[in-house]
Amino acid sequence: MDSAAGTGRRRQDEVYRAGVYGRRPRVPTAARALQRRAKAHLTNRAYAYVAGGAGGEATQRANRAAFDRWAVVPRVLRDASVRDTSVELFGRRLPAPLLLAPVGALELVHPEADLAVARAAAGLGVPMVFSNQASVSMERCAAEMGDAPRWFQLYWSTSDELVASLVARAEACGCDALVVTLDTTMLGWRPRDLDLGHLPFALGKGIAQYTSDPVFRRLVEQRASAPAARDRQPRPTAAAVRALVRMARAWPGPLLDNLRSPLPRAAVETFLAIYSRPSITWADLAWLRERTRLPILLKGVLHPDDARRALDEGVDGVVVSTHGGRQVDRSIAALDALPDVVAAVGDRAPVLLDSGVRSGADVLTAVALGARAVLLGRPFAWGLGLAGEAGVRQVVADVLAEFDLSLGLTGHASVGQLGPEALRRVP
Structure with missing residues (x-):
C-alpha cells in the first residue's frame, strides 16, 4: 500500500523538521515517558483505572519481561527501500498488523472518549475494536469512521437477549469481526481501584453500549x-x-x-x-455462531489446547491475551504463550496478540513469533488523556512508523518475510 511504504521515514522527517522551528511532538514518543506524562496529567482515579493490574501486578510485569527475552537479529544488504507493512484480516487489507484494543470507560481520561479514538483510528486506517464497556455507543463511533475498519468486543451478559441485540447492532454498524472476551467473566482483583473505592461502572461510566x-x-x-x-x-x-x-x-x-x-x-x-456470565462454556459458542455472520474470535486464550478446541468449535480466530494483566495475577505472559498457541492453530485461523505491546519493535517481535496482528491498548489511552484525538493519532502513528523502520532496518521488505528466524532468545 502506498500509504504504508516509507511510513517510518516520513514520520521521522516530519518530527525533525518541526524541531527545526522549535516544535515538539504533542505527546512523548517513548512509551515510558508517555505514561509518566499521563500520570502527572490525569486524576488519580483515571490513572489507576487504566494503569492498574491484578493483585501485585506480576502479570503486567511478565508481559513486558517476555518481550525483553527476545532479541532481533538484523540482516544487511537486502533491498528494503520500499516496505509493505500491510496485512490481510478477514478479507480486508490493513495498513499494518495493528489494531486498537478495546479500552473501557475512556471518559475517565478525556471527555470525547471513544469518539476521539474512532476519529484517529479512521484517519490512519487502523481498526478500532469497540469496547463493550465504551463511554460512547458503537453507532455514534461508527458514524465518525465512514468505511474505516472496526470490530466489536463482546462481554457475554447473563441476558442472552441482550447478547443477541449487541451482536445485531455490531453487524448493523459495519463491524468486521466479533471479539468475545473470555478472561473477564468476573472482575479481577484490582488493588489500585479497590484502594480508591472506585468502580467507574457503578457511577454510570463506561456503560453506553448498554x-x-x-x-x-x-x-x-x-x-x-x-x-x-x-x-x-x-x-x-x-x-x-x-x-x-x-x-x-x-x-x-x-x-x-x-x-x-x-x-x-x-x-x-x-x-x-447482568454484565457478565461466568457460567458460559464451549457449548454456548454454537448459539452465538447461529446468530451472526461475522467472524468470531475468542480473546483471552493462553493454552494451546483451548486454541485447538476453539477452532474445532467453529470460531474464526483467537487472541492471545492476559487482558493487559488486569485479571489473573501471576498468569503466564501473553507473548510467552504465543508460540505454543500458533503451533496448535497452524494455518487454520489467524492468531492475534494482546497485552504488553508498547512499540513498533514489540509489534515486529510478536509478528515474527507468529501473530497475524497485535492489539495496542494503554499507550493510545495515555495519548487520549494528554491530547485527545491528536494524542491518539500521534501515538498510533509513532508505533506504525517505528514498525516500518524496524522492518526495513532488519532487512525485511514486507510483513510476510518475518519469522522466528529473525529473533534469538536472550540468555
Whole structure:
C-alpha cells in the first residue's frame, strides 16, 4: 500500500523538521515517558483505572519481561527501500498488523472518549475494536469512521437477549469481526481501584453500549418499576448524582427528565447484575455462531489446547491475551504463550496478540513469533488523556512508523518475510 511504504521515514522527517522551528511532538514518543506524562496529567482515579493490574501486578510485569527475552537479529544488504507493512484480516487489507484494543470507560481520561479514538483510528486506517464497556455507543463511533475498519468486543451478559441485540447492532454498524472476551467473566482483583473505592461502572461510566440498547432499556424499566426497586432509596454521593444526571440527559426517552426517576439508578443496578456470565462454556459458542455472520474470535486464550478446541468449535480466530494483566495475577505472559498457541492453530485461523505491546519493535517481535496482528491498548489511552484525538493519532502513528523502520532496518521488505528466524532468545 502506498500509504504504508516509507511510513517510518516520513514520520521521522516530519518530527525533525518541526524541531527545526522549535516544535515538539504533542505527546512523548517513548512509551515510558508517555505514561509518566499521563500520570502527572490525569486524576488519580483515571490513572489507576487504566494503569492498574491484578493483585501485585506480576502479570503486567511478565508481559513486558517476555518481550525483553527476545532479541532481533538484523540482516544487511537486502533491498528494503520500499516496505509493505500491510496485512490481510478477514478479507480486508490493513495498513499494518495493528489494531486498537478495546479500552473501557475512556471518559475517565478525556471527555470525547471513544469518539476521539474512532476519529484517529479512521484517519490512519487502523481498526478500532469497540469496547463493550465504551463511554460512547458503537453507532455514534461508527458514524465518525465512514468505511474505516472496526470490530466489536463482546462481554457475554447473563441476558442472552441482550447478547443477541449487541451482536445485531455490531453487524448493523459495519463491524468486521466479533471479539468475545473470555478472561473477564468476573472482575479481577484490582488493588489500585479497590484502594480508591472506585468502580467507574457503578457511577454510570463506561456503560453506553448498554444504555443505548433497546433490550437493556427494557430490562432497566422493568427493574425500576418493581416494588423492591421503588422501596430502595439510598442517598447517593455527590459524584453519583453527577453521573446520574449525565445518564439522565443521555437516556433516549422522556422517563429520565428528572433525577427523581428511579431509572438512572436502576440502569447502574441492572448493568452490575447482568454484565457478565461466568457460567458460559464451549457449548454456548454454537448459539452465538447461529446468530451472526461475522467472524468470531475468542480473546483471552493462553493454552494451546483451548486454541485447538476453539477452532474445532467453529470460531474464526483467537487472541492471545492476559487482558493487559488486569485479571489473573501471576498468569503466564501473553507473548510467552504465543508460540505454543500458533503451533496448535497452524494455518487454520489467524492468531492475534494482546497485552504488553508498547512499540513498533514489540509489534515486529510478536509478528515474527507468529501473530497475524497485535492489539495496542494503554499507550493510545495515555495519548487520549494528554491530547485527545491528536494524542491518539500521534501515538498510533509513532508505533506504525517505528514498525516500518524496524522492518526495513532488519532487512525485511514486507510483513510476510518475518519469522522466528529473525529473533534469538536472550540468555
